[in-house]
Amino acid sequence: MVVNKQRALQPVEFAPAELVLPQVSLAANQENALLRPDAAAAVEEMFAAAAVDGIGLTLVSGYRSYAVQVGTYNHWVNQYGGDTAAADNVSARPGFSEHQTGLAFDVGQSDGACTLGSCFADTPAGSWTADNAHRFGFIVRYQQGAQGVTGFFAEPWHLRFVGTETAGDMRDQGIVTLEEYFGLPAAPGY
Numbered sequence: 001m002v003v004n005k006q007r008a009l010q011p012v013e014f015a016p017a018e019l020v021l022p023q024v025s026l027a028a029n030q031e032n033a034l035l036r037p038d039a040a041a042a043v044e045e046m047f048a049a050a051a052v053d054g055i056g057l058t059l060v061s062g063y064r065s066y067a068v069q070v071g072t073y074n075h076w077v078n079q080y081g082g083d084t085a086a087a088d089n090v091s092a093r094p095g096f097s098e099h100q101t102g103l104a105f106d107v108g109q110s111d112g113a114c115t116l117g118s119c120f121a122d123t124p125a126g127s128w129t130a131d132n133a134h135r136f137g138f139i140v141r142y143q144q145g146a147q148g149v150t151g152f153f154a155e156p157w158h159l160r161f162v163g164t165e166t167a168g169d170m171r172d173q174g175i176v177t178l179e180e181y182f183g184l185p186a187a188p189g190y
């Protein structure tokens, strides 16, 4: 399943059949932290491995329903004074968010440093994530320099579960976007 600005969820109010709560540190409430079972298990493995390396991770945001994404997107539109083009760089419109798949989550550092900020990339948690997420089947979905393909500014905290085989293969081939990996059109805008 590839979701981007040219590929809405089908139907747009899609919801995963099963969602579970990963047994990891949460930065917000439990309702905000659900994931599909395969992604949740991978999160648990990843956070445990990070802890062994002395890195504290926290789950900031997991599954978001269509209805919740309506609120998230509108929040960003308001932040930019009604400028939807500006909001579209940082937040997906409802029905177009990877968070609605149940396969994506935002990771943070356990002390809250640089949560959902570009400086997250420079934190120990951000650095560990960039180096290790693929081992657990995750890719950093929106990378620096890829906005022309993904349509989003870099989000070093936003991870998408694709499985260890695909994540490892992408890393080996040096491909950072799902669009390029699967030969799909770039999706810089709606």
Ligand SMILES: [Zn+2]
Pocket: 099, 104, 105, 106, 157, 158, 159
């Ligand atoms: Zn995200």
